[in-house]
Amino acid sequence: MYNWKASLKGVLVGGLTGLALGLLGFFLSQGHHPNAMGPVVFLLVPFVVGFAIAMVAQDMRSVTAAAILATIASLGMLIAFGREGLLCALMSIPLLFIGLAVGVTLGFLFNKLVAKFRGGNRSTTFMSVILLTMPLLILAGHRVEVATLVYPRREVVSSTIRLAADPSRVWSELRSFDSLSAKKPLLMYVGLPIPMKCVMEGNGLGAKRTCYFNHGYIQETVTEWSPPNLMVLSIDRTNMPGRHWLGFEQASYELRWDGSATVLTRNTTIISNLYPVSYWRPLERWGVSSEHGYIFGDLARRLQQAPPDALRF
Secondary structure, three states, X not given: OOOXXXXXXXXHHHHHHHHHHHHHHHHHOXXXXXXXXXXXXXXXXXXXXXXHHHHHHOOHHHHHHHHHHXXXXXXXXXXXXXXXXXXXXXXXXXXXXXXXXXXXXXXXHHHHHHHHHOOOOOOHHXXXXXXXXXXXXXXXXHHHHHHHOOOOEEEEEEEEEEEOOOHHHHHHHHHOEOOXXXXXXXXXXXXXXXXXXXXXXXXXXXXXXXXEEOOOEEEEEEEEEEOOOEEEEEEEEEEOOOOOOEXXXXXXXXXXXXXOOEEXXXXXXXXXXEOOHHHHHHHXXXXXHHHHHHHHXXXXXXXXXXXXXXXXX
């Protein structure tokens, strides 16, 4: 007969244990690099959480429910207190569940091994000692990570579009955006900042441009100016909500007339503190490319609404 009371107790105890270790592990893994996140927080911490839950909850249904509960509660609290953003949290879930699954599996095997050598008896003292060593494992992993990873890393994301307009007209539209409006990509519905407008103050080298988003803004300075072919801007200040795992260093617009249209290339240099690279690089590029696509979509819309003599077909 299924003992639902024991199962419920296992879920609650396992969930609370996982929540406590998850939050503690998050903060322990941030000691030396508070703006960086690597394999320790994405893989080792959930491994420890899964292992601990398997030890205290025991049956698979209770462990599964406790693991889900602990994950949702941990991420929810980090988001609520501004320690994490919704988009980054959602993107990290596949990594977190890999660590959880490995931890749960090894936790079950460890339980069976202990039961075998102890004749089926579980020592509360022994289990408590094992649980108390978990934070030490996270601290050790963090020290190894600090010694091996290079912070931060730089990436350049490029996007290109062909526009049926004269380069001078495209250049004029690029300087300032009074009000951006285009089809939103998927990521903008789950937390990716939405550009609202860009305002240019002055012309030429040293001119200032401020781009406003639905939450926050970015201030830029023109470092290269060759109308209507090249504009390069350094990112002076980023005032956006949340922690800056991903920063912006430079943006550029390159325009080239190919005989029938203007080929516009947008390059964005980002600074990333997210590891492992193989997992986060495609997601970072997806996010930045989505921003590019939104700006391109608005630019194409405004050019289509321009007077006929402003276009060259």
